[in-house]
Amino acid sequence: MIIMGSAQDIMQTFADKEIRVHFSVYDGWECRKAPSPATRDPTFLLSREVRGKKETVALLVSFDEEPSVTALAAVSAGFHGRNALKAQYLLVPQAADVSAIPKEVNVLSMTAFGFADGQLVWLTKKKNVKHYAQPEAPAKPAAATPACEPHAA
Secondary structure: OOOOOOHHHHHHHHHHHHHHHHOOHHHOOEEEEEOOOOOOOOEEEEEEEEOOEEEEEEEEEOOOOOOOOHHHHHHHOOOOHHHOOOEEEEEEEEOOOOOOOOOOEEEEEEEEEEEEOOEEEEOOOHHHOOOOOOOOOOOOOOOOOOOOOOOOO
């Protein structure tokens, strides 16, 4: 008998790829799974050495349309004083409702998953491609260039 896995496995694989994009091993980040109190959302602790000091952040991955940060708060509660977390992150599918998320939690959007018409869809499949509005970046001043280039004859 061959066990093929589940949809949750592939979703977690894509979430792991997203984590590595934002917290690269080339930047010194080490990722370990933290015990998640009574939720199905995985929680991770990421750490690295910066100028001789250890920097640790907590990250919660949620595939819910309206994510909750209770697991993140529970993990963060164990870090106080000198060992306090540098930051807290929440990784969610695009178009998730993050209006109830506290301001101190940094929200990261997945590129592989998003919500369309209330359904979680895998955006890397061509039939599910959906373009989400991205926050506008400030325009960078461009160097002045002539309107037409002189032709060499």
